[in-house]
Amino acid sequence: MSLRILVCVKRVPAPGARINVTDDGQSVETAHLGFTTSPHEECALEEAVQLTEANGGTVVVLTLGPPEAEEQLRYAASVGAHELVLVPTDGTAWDPQRTATALTEAIEAQEAAGGAFDLILFGNESADSGGFQVGVRVARALGRPIVNGIKGIEVGAESVTARRAVDAGSEVYELPRPAVLGVKEGLNLPRYPTMRGRLASKKAELVTAELDVEAGGQRLVALRQPEEQVSNTELLGDSPAAATAVVDLLEELGVLES
Amino acid sequence: MSDIPSTAMPATAKVVVIGAGIVGNCLVGHLADLGWTDMVLIDKGPLPNPGGSTGHASNFIFPVDHNKEMALLGVQSANQYRDLGLSVDSGGIEVARTQERWDELQRRMTSAMAWGVEAHLLTPEQVTELVPFVNDEIILGGFYCPSVSVVDSLETGTVMRRKAQDKGVLEVFANTEVLDIETEPTPHNGLSKVTAVVTDKGRIEAEYVVVACGVWSNRVANMAGATIPLVPAVHQMADVGPIDILAETNNEIGYPIVRDMDTFCYERQSAGSMEVGSYAHRPILHHPDEIPSNAEAALSPTEMPFTPDDFDEQMEQAIELMDMLGDAEIKYAINGLLSLTPDAMPCLGETTEVANLWSAAAVWVKEGPGMAQVVAEWMTHGYPRVIDAHGADVARFYDWERNDEHIWARAEEHFNKTYGIVHPAEQWASRRGLVKGAVYDRQEAAQAEFYEARGWERPQWYNSNADLVERYDLGPRDTEWDNRWWSPITIGEHLNLRENCGVVDLSAFQIYDLSGPGAVEFAERLAVNKVDKPVGSSVYTPWLNNDGGFHSDLTMMRIAEDTVRIVTGVFDGGRDRFWVLKHLPADGSVTFTDRTRDLTTLGLWGPKAPEVLSQLTGHDLSQSGSPYGSYLDIELDLPGGPAAVKLFRISYVGDTGWEIYADWDHGGAIWDALFDAGRDHGIRPTGGGVYGSSGRMEKGYRLMGAELESEYDPVEAGLARPRVKAADFIGKEAYLAARERGPLAKMCTLTVENLTDAEGRERWMQGGNEPILTADGERIEDGHGRVSRVTSAAYGPSVGKHLLLGYLPPDLAEVGTDLQVMYMHERFPVKVAAVDGSVFDPDDTRLKT
């Protein structure tokens, strides 16, 4: 069962404990930052690679982003993706509708050229803007089922079984193929690239698909920092003897009833 | 804000150390040991890893370096880590892929012998016995050093810091950012003095402030108006694994570290994975403002985002050497920041702009504890004791070396030389022509080969003298290495000077005038020898530190009743200038004036020199009319009119002649007139290869920074005069004690008795710390533990021998003693030819006729 799987990924900054915003408020200040692939999507990619390793097939990775997003595509190739597609933007953040429309067009073009995808994987949401919708919109536009929050995938001959983690366990969905899934970190533990993988990734073919679509109805006005939380940390001690004070606190909070 | 910090910031402190990396931590530990109290250590980051370069260091020490300061402080540091139980001797191997590198490893063996470090050369098979995963088909062999160690720099820092805290002499404030360093002017020397450190947690008035801020040091020093010339630069490192053969060692480090020298990379085991580090990528420099804060950084401020494109070539090479690395996962990779300076040496000591503001920067983990000790001793005793540290003295930099353009250009140039093969005489390619002498255009016309000295361009030889090679039947040396940065023309210039005469450009002399009612008294205080002599006299004299070691050697002239002129060399001019300003009387009785760019100096020497010069003046130039060691204020008759000069009868080359001091603008006219007058007397432009090297070495003249260091005293250097002047001077007490004690080593001139190596080639020692050995090939140390090594080397054309200078213990310092010298890992027979004297014209008859 050879599988043709598409993974959509997003280039996002890799910040530290504080995220700064550019003076115009239009984006995150990335002068000091590296970039990475949104964590959920790293798992999506890993899953796709594992599925094709087990079943044979092809992993196509698609990103919509600035030309620099080539870095994330090459990274994908370094961990096992076979084909790379870049839909370049002007570097500004595209709203979810615009993104979804462009991705849909790009996917349709990919399918027209290389055959239909058995499975399309999205991250549940991007690490930065977190719109929680692009995968759903694309699936809808393609006329395919999608379920989000997926942390387990089994591909059958006709269908895909997907598990969504909930508090006490998981919900099981069974979607007819071809299907779309929005996956979450925890689906697997993504591999790191090997040195050989990295070197090979530089030779992977990268297709650029120029697209221009209209903006949707949501517009970014400005990013800003939340108000700094003023915390007055109360020091309960600097040795194990602090245990008494800690248990006093637990009693006070009412969490100690046995 | 957290209220966790235990105590409020004090309002005052004796010393505030900024930066809690390996240097700052070790510094407070050493200062505590030396009795300091009332110290404060602050860092803008958290502890124990505040986010500087220490936190991501690869933490290994290869104890062999050709540079003495770096090598011995590396060993000193390794010992300090070892004594704390915070290091493991993993061993390390430098492998060679090329013949050129294999030759370099022979040189490493030589330096290992010099510094007393055990080392062995290995065949490829022997390399794989120690490190089985090395591809022995691509290497020619390895240089194995069993004492290569891996250290825990963070824990060492913590232990050193806690030691001071436990003594109750240190308070520590993490997450405390310095906003400003306050100073007040010191009018008597035109500088300023540190008064306080302003932080986001409060202001501390401090007598001393130390900048130990690693890559941020220049920015922090700038707050006080001082400069610490360094730049943050990227060193890429990737951690790859897991790798079974490494994991099976169950050890942080189970295999020797491998330095793949030809690819400028290293492979260092870290538990189950391998750290691959590179100095091969393009130089990537950052301005301190581009370094993220602790909060902004994804990892730490100095672990900047990895740029994989820069590392790909190194990965290919690493896989070539260790195939298993190819399938290991890249788990962690950084563009780690470290500090680079314009000349690849650290920045230690008091800043020249702000009194009591100290620099302890551009120091890597491998030399951190030792360098911290240097600074602690310097602050305590006024001078380092563990080693002579002039090469790391932050005062060495001239103004033109302190700007970003210069720092960046030089750092870019030497970054890729971190594992490079650097010739002892290697010249900089970037930022040339910064300072040109008064006759630069004439020198260019004479096809001068310029060497650079702290920005100054100085002719080493003149290609227009190529005909002398034929005249004296000279030729190149047998090996490329010995010919590199050398020309037989310099031998021709030497022989011509001895036969006829030569003109040497001395524009780079640093000339400082001390004037005012206190000038002579102050000059006496600086100098060992008596300065208070009649106007027209001069004195060549050591300047000592309080411990009686050399700070400098130079010439001082009484040019007026209340004015003393100081003439010193360009390499140490910055340090000497700072020494004067630092000691300048606060009562304003002495004024300091830098005359370097007002005056130019030309040297004219050789048996024909008097004849030539007498064509430009009617003055009596005989030994009675112009005695040795004195100067005349006269006018030279030049075609364009008279030019006032000081004719100073002195010689650093061993033939009679003068240093001619004149207004800078007259330099060209005097040069032209000398050559016109000397046309029929064989006059030639003559380069530094004669002046600073062959000429002076035939005479056994010492050179600051080579023979003269703070570790040696004038008695040992053979510069002690029969009597000690009555006036007090810096270091007098120690000097008197040294005279009492007698020398533990003596400066000697050695002749190489046979230059032929095993392959039948003549080899020429460079003066790069080659070890002097007993006739049996044993390393020689004196009673102070100082190794006997070659401090200078040059062929003496007039004595027909290759000459070496070096200190020997008194029992070996006898003329005629047979010894050996190691060069390129081969031993050559040498003989002591002179002790405290010269091998050419030992009675100085040529100077005095």
Added chain:
Amino acid sequence: MTVLVLIEHDRGEAPEAAWEGLTAGRHLAESLGCELAAVVAGEAGAALADEIAEYGADVVHVAEHELLGDYGPDAWAETVRQLIDDIEPTAVVGVGTDRGNEVLAHVAARLDLPFVANCLAVQPGDDPDDADEPWALTRVQWGGSLLEDASVTAGLKLLTYAHHGVAAEPADSPGAGSIETFEPTLGDAEAVTIIRDRAVESQGVTLSTAPVVVSGGRGVGSADGFAALEELAELLGGRVGCSRAVTNNGWRPHRDQVGQTGTRIAPEIYIATGISGAIQHWVGAMASKKILAINTDPEANMVVKADYAVIADLHEVVPAISAEIRRRRGG
């Protein structure tokens, strides 16, 4: 004019988020001066009507269909879409849980309208009747580390409120809560994404509902190091959590991970041991009522942001706390 609130529930059981959504929806309706209505997918939801009324809803639309017996994003979204056709609300709001965001995204995709997820503040245009006038919203990015001021222009506003962004609060005067049942038209297209099965993987209290979470970070040092945390969590009837570093090291399964890409929690007290407090982790823990940090580094981000701190080695402090609890219970 109506603000319609999607009531999240699982076969008749409503999570806290449902009431957060109603509370926020009520505030929005008040600012618009309009009616508050709720929609519940499935008959089982009818049992929630009384409580929904307490939160101010005048009308509770209960959708009944055999395909609404259990959750399915397409079935729920199609239901909502058909109700929208029917009642033409000004806004449909939910809460930014897995289901809330999923259903609203499906609704938006069906209508090709914008959907704004995880809002903290919603400012309607000056003229509530002018559908073309943009609304100003504040939503979270980076899991709450950054705020985005956004504008949305759409005839019908679709949005969710950030979970834990609004505290559930019944209305001062309950709404009528009149139940209006309707039967949407649902078919095979909606059936495919309905839950087919469930697997129970843990019993009792879960990470997201535990009143106490005892978490460990890199400072715990190893998988074995978590035994002491397990013990304390058990004594407190809580759960063990961890940071992403721990998951990446393979010391704990991902389901224990607290953070932006793990579980977001809001316990009575969060005990964070050996955790430095990077953004990724902090945004998962910041809704905790109280935070106690145990760390050797007094300047660690987690310590600085915590309500309480013990500056000492967790390997000593955690067992000491357990011992003290046992001592008091024994005594």
